[in-house]
Amino acid sequence: MSTRMFGARIERNIDPKLLRGEGAFVDDIPLSDALHVAFLRSPHARARINAIDTAAAKAHPGVVAVYTCDDIGALDVEMPLLIPHPSMTNPQTQRPLARGDVHYVGQTVAMVVAVDRYTAEDAAAMIEVDYAPLAVEMDMIRALQDGAPRVHASIPNNLAAHFVQSSGDPDGAFAAAEHVTRITVQVDRSTAAPMECRAVAARWEAVTGELTVWDGTQAPISVRGGLASVFGIDEDKVRVIAPDVGGGFGQKVLLFYPDELLVPMAAMQLGRPVKYIEDRRENFIGSSQERTQIHTIELAALKSGEVIGLRDFFLHDTGAFIPYGIAVAQVASTSIAGPYRIPNILVEFKAVYTPTVQVTPYRGCGRPQACFAIERAMDQLAQELGLDRFEIRRRNLIADNQFPYAREGLLFADGLKVTLDSGQYGKALAMAAAELGAESFAAAQAKALSEGRYLGLGLACYVEGTGLGPYEGGHVKIHPITGKVYVNTGLSTQGQGHDTVFAQIVADQLGVSPQDVIVVEGDTKAFDWGVATFASRAAVVSGNAIHKTAVTVRKKVLQAAANMLDVDIDSIELRDSAAWVKGSNRFVPLAAIATASNPLRYAFNKAAQAATQFAPASKHDGPPLAEGEAPGLEATDYYSPSQSTWAYGVHAAVVEVDPGLCTVKIRKYVCIHDCGNMINPMLVEGQVMGGIAQGIGGALYEHLDYQADGNLANASLMDFLVPYATEIPDVSILHLETPSPLNPLGVKGVGEAGCIAVGAVVASGVEDALRPFGALKFHQVPLSPTMIADALERAGH
Amino acid sequence: MTRPMKQAGSARSGDAQVDVELTVNGEAIRRSVSVRMLLSDFLRHELGLTGTHVGCEHGVCGCCTVLIDGKPGRSCLTLAVQANGYSIRTIESVAAADGTLHPVQQAFKECHGLQCGYCTPGMVMNVLGRFEEEGPLDLSDDGIRELLSGNLCRCTGYLNIVAAVRRAAELLGRS
């Protein structure tokens, strides 16, 4: 293999198995004699539990055990606060099973274990709970007022956290402003809705004292650590496997969901494998959600359109608990100035408890909200100053020569100063304008209008801090028998194609085909140092760790091959799974080098025999393995980023609004994005496109409809509208590649990029399309037909 | 955590059972099943054909699509007893015995029409069913989107799946 694999559009290694139906998702793992779990969940958003009667459930045929908070011993405690932060007062996390109070509809109250799920659900319905319902307040603004019903008795005003950050001199900027624009915008509650719901299965081997847990999680190593500590078992005796996982998008990383503790507990107590397979309704009412924020943002500008200051105050809905601390709100607050210079910033937020499912990061993690706020504000400013929307952005973008661009005083979610490291923001904007045909749009719009059609141009820019630390590792080993390369890292994958991109990175170093690189992750027995898959970090952090490791193994291979072929190291090249003497046909296969690098006793196969045909792989005197030398061709290394590396992009669209039906059609959609060097552009496009589709869902359809009593009215895929193929337009995705200066591969993350800007683009486009009806405002997404109808009505139509 | 005290009892559920006979992937099957068991659960847990996935159990996502007498159908909305006498095809029957992908599967691979792969078996069975139907196929952009409009995918954003359907038509010589 002499062609470079990094950057190639190669097909994925994992696909054949998934296409044949041979994937192994949690519920596909055969566990003989397994028991099945169903949860009884609260039907009330707030209530006191007076009593729970499980007698009938326990007596039901096929039921093996029923647990309430009184039956789970040491697990009956609040679950961890994952990311503490001083801005929180008395942060609340959930207990595995409710004790005393329930705080949202869907909270787990009791767990039934039975011979099958049907029976377990029957029995759960037989549990009698005496609830005394309490008043609720669903509206964040009212929830903050004195005397509002409390989500937690001990927390007045439902205030979960309050945080202010500033950069530069915002007061001075507003005093010097020639024009100030102010706008209030809202992004609503949504959910990741992965096609595979969450799932956990556990098996306890009493004889060996080993606990094996299959968990559709994004963070198997962290779950392993948590389980070992909760159950007081050696970490080595706990194995957590995240097998194939059917999408995650952030929802599948939380330490812990109740089932992640209770299922292993039941397996240990009952001596049989136990399984919990979340159903879709439970995913809606029990698994993390995100998004509701209400921002009031002000821009201080000069007449030229240059924005010299920004003030943003927002409310962040954290749901009933705050296990992730202020992560989502902090990401929003530090992304608020987008790709613009804006040197003076004041950003303040209050996180508010509401009696709903807890909020933790969902793909985008606060960025779609921040993007919506700043981009809608930029549009309004352009309108007020009589500037074109592209032009006002052009005048404010950070210039190529201004990188690294630090926002002194703003700390990102990794606790480090926001520093945008690199990019070609102006070029991206120009590419978007060209690809969309912005120049000729006004004419097209006028022509359409003359035919009674309402076209609008929508535009938004975004930035995304990616590749958060602390670190990940990589292990690379050339197998002596097959010559194939085994690679491990501590992540898990939910469809991103890690196995292929990591293989590409390694293939280039070792001269093998990516198909001969076998990546195993998501199994704590395979590699057990690392963090998790989140925050668009896999390619950056694990990718670079694997790259560094592969470079080390390459050096070992070159040295051993030079010894075996008795030539200078510089005259060796690696290709076609072998080391070649350059310009000759002398070579030694990788398998033979790996075999020879392991001082052998037995010539157990051809490679071992072949290895003896060459000079020794290691030149030294003394014992077969020199002091300090390890057998084989293998290495482990780690990569710890110095800071996040910032990706960015520009999205633009032409939308058509039907003022009669109040529907929105996206006629053309353009995405210019820059995630640094691309390892596999085909997979990058897949990530971006998947994000855009979720963004379109968030812009037009996906809205969790909580009623005034706290019940979720649309807890099904029938009523919560995830787009089908019929809702997703063609999209043209154009790449810019500005290498990240921060890591050896020059890569930036791309997992979340696609979804960030879409809401702002659509709202911007709809506003533009309906301009003939007056200056209608669209300051909330998802942008529903009702909102369009209301806006038209207010304008007298 | 203490060691397990005893093996849990292996009680059975109290459900009434019914005998069913059906053909699954060409093989005659006779089983006694609970009257309320879903066909999806029957395929997955009784027969071990776990390639058929379950994404909603209320007929919206299409993950559970199998061919019922040749027509794409939702196995989560079908009871196992209703499949009595029918012929069912699942994803496990689509590739050749040696694992060689069927052209529809091959097209998904070439076009990167899958990410997590959870929706994929349902997508493939749906597309396969439509391709095996008599009569012309509408392979316009809108036609393909319509063909896919019973299957949700949360990962890909669909464009590559649309491309895969077009590529499959090419590989199969359909137009």
Ligand code: FES
């Ligand atoms: S599982 Fe059958 S349609 Fe969703």
Ligand code: FES
């Ligand atoms: S590939 Fe993940 S749901 Fe379609």
